[in-house]
Amino acid sequence: MPDERKKILEVHHLKQYFNVGRKDEVRAVDDVSFDIYEGETFGLVGESGSGKTTTGRSIIHLYEPTDGQIIFNGKDVSKLHTKKEMHEFRREIQMIFQDPYASLNPRMKVKDIVAEGIDIHGLAKDDADRTKQVEDLLDTVGLNKDHSSRYPHEFSGGQRQRIGIARALAVEPKFIIADEPISALDVSIQAQVVNLMKELQVKQNLTYLFIAHDLSMVKYISDRIGVMHYGKILEIGPADEVYNSPLHAYTESLISAVPVPDPEFERNRKQMPYDDSSEMDGKKRRMVEIAPGHFVRASEDEVAMYTQRAVDAGLVTSFSE
Amino acid sequence: MEQTENVIEVRNLEINFHTYAGEVKAIRDVSFDLRKGETLAIVGESGSGKSVTTRSLMGLLAPNAEIKRGSIMFHGEDIIKKSEKDMQHIRGKDIAMIFQDPMTSLDPTMRIGMQIAEPLMKHKGLKKKEAIAQALEMLKLVGITNPEGRINDYPYQFSGGMRQRIVIAIALVCYPEVLIADEPTTALDVTIQAQILDLMKDLQNRIDTSIIFITHDLGVVAGMADRVAVMYAGKIVEYGTVDEIFFNPQHPYTWGLLNSMPTLDTESGSLSAIPGTPPDLLEPPVGDAFAARSDYAMKIDTEQEPPFFKVSDTHYAATWLLHPDAPKVTPPDEIVRRQTKFAAMQKPEAPIQNPSTKE
Numbered sequence: 137m138p139d140e141r142k143k144i145l146e147v148h149h150l151k152q153y154f155n156v157g158r159k160d161e162v163r164a165v166d167d168v169s170f171d172i173y174e175g176e177t178f179g180l181v182g183e184s185g186s187g188k189t190t191t192g193r194s195i196i197h198l199y200e201p202t203d204g205q206i207i208f209n210g211k212d213v214s215k216l217h218t219k220k221e222m223h224e225f226r227r228e229i230q231m232i233f234q235d236p237y238a239s240l241n242p243r244m245k246v247k248d249i250v251a252e253g254i255d256i257h258g259l260a261k262d263d264a265d266r267t268k269q270v271e272d273l274l275d276t277v278g279l280n281k282d283h284s285s286r287y288p289h290e291f292s293g294g295q296r297q298r299i300g301i302a303r304a305l306a307v308e309p310k311f312i313i314a315d316e317p318i319s320a321l322d323v324s325i326q327a328q329v330v331n332l333m334k335e336l337q338v339k340q341n342l343t344y345l346f347i348a349h350d351l352s353m354v355k356y357i358s359d360r361i362g363v364m365h366y367g368k369i370l371e372i373g374p375a376d377e378v379y380n381s382p383l384h385a386y387t388e389s390l391i392s393a394v395p396v397p398d399p400e401f402e403r404n405r406k407q408m409p410y411d412d413s414s415e416m417d418g419k420k421r422r423m424v425e426i427a428p429g430h431f432v433r434a435s436e437d438e439v440a441m442y443t444q445r446a447v448d449a450g451l452v453t454s455f456s457e
Numbered sequence: 458m459e460q461t462e463n464v465i466e467v468r469n470l471e472i473n474f475h476t477y478a479g480e481v482k483a484i485r486d487v488s489f490d491l492r493k494g495e496t497l498a499i500v501g502e503s504g505s506g507k508s509v510t511t512r513s514l515m516g517l518l519a520p521n522a523e524i525k526r527g528s529i530m531f532h533g534e535d536i537i538k539k540s541e542k543d544m545q546h547i548r549g550k551d552i553a554m555i556f557q558d559p560m561t562s563l564d565p566t567m568r569i570g571m572q573i574a575e576p577l578m579k580h581k582g583l584k585k586k587e588a589i590a591q592a593l594e595m596l597k598l599v600g601i602t603n604p605e606g607r608i609n610d611y612p613y614q615f616s617g618g619m620r621q622r623i624v625i626a627i628a629l630v631c632y633p634e635v636l637i638a639d640e641p642t643t644a645l646d647v648t649i650q651a652q653i654l655d656l657m658k659d660l661q662n663r664i665d666t667s668i669i670f671i672t673h674d675l676g677v678v679a680g681m682a683d684r685v686a687v688m689y690a691g692k693i694v695e696y697g698t699v700d701e702i703f704f705n706p707q708h709p710y711t712w713g714l715l716n717s718m719p720t721l722d723t724e725s726g727s728l729s730a731i732p733g734t735p736p737d738l739l740e741p742p743v744g745d746a747f748a749a750r751s752d753y754a755m756k757i758d759t760e761q762e763p764p765f766f767k768v769s770d771t772h773y774a775a776t777w778l779l780h781p782d783a784p785k786v787t788p789p790d791e792i793v794r795r796q797t798k799f800a801a802m803q804k805p806e807a808p809i810q811n812p813s814t815k816e
Binding site (some may be wrong): 183326328351353405 | 503648651703718
């Protein structure tokens, strides 16, 4: 079933190695491929060290990718040579960071933080226009225009994250990478920020790459999910499907470990242990589409097993091969 | 009627912090009991006073804190009145604590075996050799593989989850009566978190420790707690058994908390966030502190503080909605769903009298 929607981002065989050629070479991202469609939210989950943050940072060129191809809006952006190219690219794609305390310059006023992108890209006609844009942005994220002359320390965590979102929106990007944007916030505030992000997505036709370890929140916000482990994506599929009928044993184990706010459920919870040796057997693996739009990283001899699981879960009706 | 033994009894605790801006009323008349062998979860947002409450149990309040009123009874003695020297005998031996961040709560320059053995030498007067031998047993107990080979390693040589196991080993090595766990798994991945929580439950069964578990993760609370106290703006607003709080919550704040968390079967739509932010405790609001953020606030909520109303023998909530004259309100859908489930699973339970009730 071919997907008719427009791909805004295509990542092909992305590799991000550190300390290449040295003894302590780290393959943080190792042969990762996925597509993100325009207007959707793609959730990337995994434990710390799985490479999910590095993937996001490689896409936005905070690192120079070791190998692979990143295609954004039909253009190959994996090698950006000139400053000008980088400049244009960063207007289309912005980032929201995890720590709302560390990601705002404490010595800058809110209006200057939010307007930084506007200044760099020369988006304001004059001072009055700049002020107006900043005030509109603050309004968009639910802050008051009186807030613009204050400093970050005067705000709570949730408000700071809103400032971070306003800053990202200032250059009218098409694509936002949100790296654990709510992990540092209180539960009641998390919901506020997530709802704001969803609202903005509809209003401004944004596409999100949402990176997080909180699986219940990722499932809630995402249309599709990719599960990362040891620098590789093991499973990609529609959010509900990945959660309700995970095909890969790692995904299953990860989901079984999520605490659920239901004491009855918790009393009967069975955690599935995960044996990573099957990932380490050195067999050649690639992403195989087991059910429509549902991919699993599998070796040739595992395909039948995963297909059977998909049949058992009702994702596909019969063997199509 | 069965009366479980109380290990700690906190009564009418009030704590203020002196700051440049004025006096922050961080804890405003908090009372609770901790029973032998139970896990009491204290949930609430940052600034609700959950950490301050437990730090006062350890005698670890910041220098600008002042305990205005109240008592903390432990073995018939008031902890508040104890000197720092006396507290040093209690801390780590009778009441131990696990902090959130395993990297900052370990000494980076000391071998982990020695860090686990230290409380034994200090509190139990063991010789170094005996203490190290017990530390080794403890390492086995918390599930560190190859403990003999790792006892002389430094903290940086361990992963986050392993470090938290070591912190737990240090906390439990003296078999404390009370263990205070302040967000012990917040910094960890879910799979590691599940292991650490299982470990804590397992150890609790073996040495019959009472646990005060502080967290904002209601999923973790559902799995760990016997009883739950919900804190907001320096007060306990509702407490009850874990089933009562999750399936029959009464306070609008508890509703809001439960409602703002997506469960794995929350359909995508809009999460119901609690609007606004917690109040400034420099000038705590009059009446119900949650009124300003609540859809269910009534006129009286802004005038008079609600007392605890009894829901069951084990369940109390401080909200005017429970007053006989209050209008009947329908809670959010998710809460109604939970309450329906509660009604269905209602089973007879041994009632336990709780003395901290005020009417």
